[in-house]
Amino acid sequence: xxxSARAGLLLVLxxxxxxxxxxxxxxxxxxxxxxxxxxxxxESELETTKAKIMDIINVAExxxxxxxxxxxxxxxxxxxxxxVTRRLVADNDVIMGSTIAVVPGYLKGRxxxxxxxxxxxxxxAFSSLATEEYNYPEKEWFTKPLELGSxxxxxxxxxxxxxxxxxxxxxxPIKDRFGKTAAILTADISLDWLTEVVDNIELYPxxxxxxxSREGEIMVCPAESLVMRTNxxxxxxxxxxxxxxxxxxxxxxxxxxxxxxxxNGKVNQVFFAPxxxxxxxxxxxxxxxxxxxxxxxxxxxxxxxxxxxxxxxVLIIRAVFINSIKYKEINDKKERMENELKIxxxxxxxxxxxxxxxxxxxxxxxxxxxxVSAKEVGGDLYDFHIRDEKLFFCIGDVSGKGIPASLLMAVxxxxxxxxxxxxxxxxxxxxxxxxxxxxxxxxxxxxxxxCGTLELATGHMRYCNAGHNPPYLFxxxxxxxxxxxxxxxxxxxxxxxxxxxxxLEYDDALFLYTDGVTEAENANKELFGDDRLKAxxxxxxxxxxxxxxxxAAVSEFVAGxxxxxxxxxxxxxxxxxxxTKTKQHHLVLHNRIDEISKLADFVNLVAEDAxxxxxxxxxxxxxxxxxxxxxxxxxxxxxxxxxxxxxxxISDGSLSFIVSDKGTAFDPTASPDVDITLDASQRxxxxxxxxxxRTIMDEVSYKRENGRNVLTMTKKL
Amino acid sequence: MDxxxxxxxxxxxxxxxxxxxxxxxxxxxxxxxxxxNDASGTIVLDCKALExxxxxxxxxxxxxxxxxxxxxxSVVVKDINDDIRNVFMMTGFLNLFDIR
Numbered sequence: 001x002x003x004s005a006r007a008g009l010l011l012v013l014x015x016x017x018x019x020x021x022x023x024x025x026x027x028x029x030x031x032x033x034x035x036x037x038x039x040x041x042x043e044s045e046l047e048t049t050k051a052k053i054m055d056i057i058n059v060a061e062x063x064x065x066x067x068x069x070x071x072x073x074x075x076x077x078x079x080x081x082x083x084v085t086r087r088l089v090a091d092n093d094v095i096m097g098s099t100i101a102v103v104p105g106y107l108k109g110r111x112x113x114x115x116x117x118x119x120x121x122x123x124x125a126f127s128s129l130a131t132e133e134y135n136y137p138e139k140e141w142f143t144k145p146l147e148l149g150s151x152x153x154x155x156x157x158x159x160x161x162x163x164x165x166x167x168x169x170x171x172x173p174i175k176d177r178f179g180k181t182a183a184i185l186t187a188d189i190s191l192d193w194l195t196e197v198v199d200n201i202e203l204y205p206x207x208x209x210x211x212x213s214r215e216g217e218i219m220v221c222p223a224e225s226l227v228m229r230t231n232x233x234x235x236x237x238x239x240x241x242x243x244x245x246x247x248x249x250x251x252x253x254x255x256x257x258x259x260x261x262x263x264n265g266k267v268n269q270v271f272f273a274p275x276x277x278x279x280x281x282x283x284x285x286x287x288x289x290x291x292x293x294x295x296x297x298x299x300x301x302x303x304x305x306x307x308x309x310x311x312x313x314v315l316i317i318r319a320v321f322i323n324s325i326k327y328k329e330i331n332d333k334k335e336r337m338e339n340e341l342k343i344x345x346x347x348x349x350x351x352x353x354x355x356x357x358x359x360x361x362x363x364x365x366x367x368x369x370x371x372v373s374a375k376e377v378g379g380d381l382y383d384f385h386i387r388d389e390k391l392f393f394c395i396g397d398v399s400g401k402g403i404p405a406s407l408l409m410a411v412x413x414x415x416x417x418x419x420x421x422x423x424x425x426x427x428x429x430x431x432x433x434x435x436x437x438x439x440x441x442x443x444x445x446x447x448x449x450x451c452g453t454l455e456l457a458t459g460h461m462r463y464c465n466a467g468h469n470p471p472y473l474f475x476x477x478x479x480x481x482x483x484x485x486x487x488x489x490x491x492x493x494x495x496x497x498x499x500x501x502x503x504l505e506y507d508d509a510l511f512l513y514t515d516g517v518t519e520a521e522n523a524n525k526e527l528f529g530d531d532r533l534k535a536x537x538x539x540x541x542x543x544x545x546x547x548x549x550x551x552a553a554v555s556e557f558v559a560g561x562x563x564x565x566x567x568x569x570x571x572x573x574x575x576x577x578x579x580t581k582t583k584q585h586h587l588v589l590h591n592r593i594d595e596i597s598k599l600a601d602f603v604n605l606v607a608e609d610a611x612x613x614x615x616x617x618x619x620x621x622x623x624x625x626x627x628x629x630x631x632x633x634x635x636x637x638x639x640x641x642x643x644x645x646x647x648x649x650i651s652d653g654s655l656s657f658i659v660s661d662k663g664t665a666f667d668p669t670a671s672p673d674v675d676i677t678l679d680a681s682q683r684x685x686x687x688x689x690x691x692x693x694r695t696i697m698d699e700v701s702y703k704r705e706n707g708r709n710v711l712t713m714t715k716k717l
Numbered sequence: 718m719d720x721x722x723x724x725x726x727x728x729x730x731x732x733x734x735x736x737x738x739x740x741x742x743x744x745x746x747x748x749x750x751x752x753x754n755d756a757s758g759t760i761v762l763d764c765k766a767l768e769x770x771x772x773x774x775x776x777x778x779x780x781x782x783x784x785x786x787x788x789x790x791s792v793v794v795k796d797i798n799d800d801i802r803n804v805f806m807m808t809g810f811l812n813l814f815d816i817r
Binding site for chain 1: 736738739740743769770771772773775776779780782783786799800803804807808809812813
């Protein structure tokens with residue numbers, strides 16, 4: 001028991017581990033997949049956005065470059081410079097303002113010169129940046145390209161004068177015809193569109209985008225208060241958590257990549273990419289809860305389901321375990337009980353005579369009995385024994401089934417044995433049994449019993465029926481023995497039982513049975529019944545042969561349907577011969593020659609009864625055949641059909657055949673005998689038949705009686 | 718009743734088996750008609766397997782005997798059992814036949 005409990009526990013454990021391991025693996029794989037998917041989407045989004053930005057940047061750069069040649073020419077006539085800038089602004093929507101700032105000292109008489117065109121409301125305005133307070137030669141947009149000798153995108157800035165716009169300036173060095181850098185051509189670009197483009201990124205509901213300038217200024221971010229007021233790189237330098245600083249450093253150095261950073265207590269994945277030429281860096285920040293949110297929920301659900309499943313498994317194993325204990329207990333009990341019932345069956349069968357033939361030395365009695373219990377133990381019984389040349393026999397059926405019935409069966413049989421040890425009268429036997437059974441009958445059980453005493457010498461039988469079904473009596477036909485039903489044993493203690501009697505003759509028989517025979521049921525709920533029983537019994541057999549035949553017929557009838565009741569039978573064949581009695585056989589033939597063949601069997605039957613040898617039997621057959629042939633050939637007029645009756649009689653040491661017919665009167669004995677001494681040529685063909693009859697039989701006589709020819713032939717035995 | 722007839726040269730052997738009773742006699746007589754019609758040789762009636770004979774059977778024996786006599790032949794009855802020998806005795810047939 002313990003072992004199977006442990007095995008059950010182990011099973012649950014293994015199942016749990018397997019489930020957990022597979023779901024963990026599944027979780028990790030799904031997480032990896034989602035992570036990869038997220039990266040792909042973020043990177044492609046970055047690329048798309050960058051392409052949009054680069055479009056505008058390129059437009060601006062191209063426009064400026066295209067104006068560079070004209071600007072170079074204008075160095076010769078500085079007054080045309082304003083026109084160049086004006087054309088540049090007018091032709092390009094993205095360009096908010098433009099100037100050509102001449103390197104100080106290049107133009108004679110004009111230490112500073114920088115005519116400026118800019119958009120104001122819907123029109124263009126013009127001014128000069130060559131003022132002392134502005135002092136353009138110190139501005140980054142002027143110094144950097146000079147210093148680098150190439151074009152330059154300025155750090156973004158907020159244009160304080162023109163509506164707080166985020167701006168950036170593209171500067172392009174202009175060379176004179178000697179190849180000397182003489183001026184810087186600029187285009188101020190509004191970055192309004194940038195916020196719009198960047199904010200269009202909508203990967204996840206809570207994801208957001210950020211853009212940093214070359215120096216680490218926040219150019220675009222959802223919190224507008226931070227825009228152009230926070231330098232992430234500088235601010236994060238002092239953070240305890242160094243990841244933000246490392247991230248901004250990576251972004252500012254123009255790298256592609258991604259990094260996890262923590263803020264507001266959440267882990268976020270930051271994907272970033274540089275925007276070439278401008279030195280800006282663009283990033284998308286996605287909270288991990290967004291990336292794996294769905295997965296987490298699914299994982300929780302799966303885990304919950306698994307837990308439920310495991311709990312059910314534990315319950316099932318527990319139930320199976322408890323059941324198996326119960327089942328084993330029941331099985332053990334059942335086995336013990338079956339064994340005890342088997343022993344009970346043995347004891348029960350030992351109580352009834354079951355060696356057949358029981359009296360092999362006797363030739364006046366052929367008796368056999370059988371009991372087939374429906375269950376291991378049954379309530380049917382039979383018994384018989386001989387005392388003082390009397391056969392005491394009974395058959396009975398205890399009410400109910402199983403062990404109680406089997407116990408009462410044992411009691412009944414013991415009572416029968418003890419009472420028949422000194423009582424001869426069935427009425428007395430049944431009365432005494434009834435009294436003692438009624439006395440101790442507390443369970444209201446009863447027994448039907450047929451009890452008989454047969455005087456073996458005379459065939460006189462007395463019987464008393466205590467509520468049992470009457471037996472079949474076999475004389476020259478089969479019928480039910482007349483039996484007063486009375487009452488079963490054990491019901492009324494002082495019941496007056498009626499005894500009956502009958503004389504059995506040689507060859508008479510009794511078939512006693514319990515209702516298990518006639519009430520044997522087939523699968524269609526049909527009963528075997530009296531008609532089938534009678535049909536089986538109508539063939540002559542030995543006692544055992546009759547029982548075997550009935551058992552076989554019942555088995556065939558029920559065809560495997562379970563036996564519902566005990567099947568018990570007793571066949572008693574009385575065979576005491578009485579020399580004083582006559583035995584007769586009778587045969588009726590038609591007056592046809594082929595009928596004569598039947599005589600052989602008839603004579604054999606008679607010969608068996610009379611115990612005569614085969615030679616004499618053949619002679620008798622011959623005599624009878626000659627007599628019958630005579631009648632067949634001559635008694636009836638041609639073609640008329642008429643019977644020929646043959647009777648045999650064995651009596652007082654002689655055998656007679658009587659042949660009679662209703663044909664024309666004819667006395668065969670009156671014809672003269674043939675002369676058997678004549679030689680062949682003189683012998684007549686006819687006359688031999690009657691001669692043989694006369695020779696074989698001792699006495700032959702003819703009489704005409706009631707219109708019948710009666711020929712009697714007698715042979716002394 | 719079973720009858721077999723074999724003719725070899727001058728000798729006709731008739732094997733009779735079973736019961737030659739009244740019903741069997743009519744077909745037996747018909748079967749033996751060729752023997753009766755050609756009875757100039759030796760006719761051997763083999764009765765080893767003959768179990769029974771009635772007067773109708775005896776009549777056939779007598780008919781064959783008479784035919785042989787008329788046609789100059791002879792009849793031999795072979796291997797009759799005791800019961801049939803008894804019938805032959807009772808009917809005086811023992812004297813009419815050459816019984817071997």
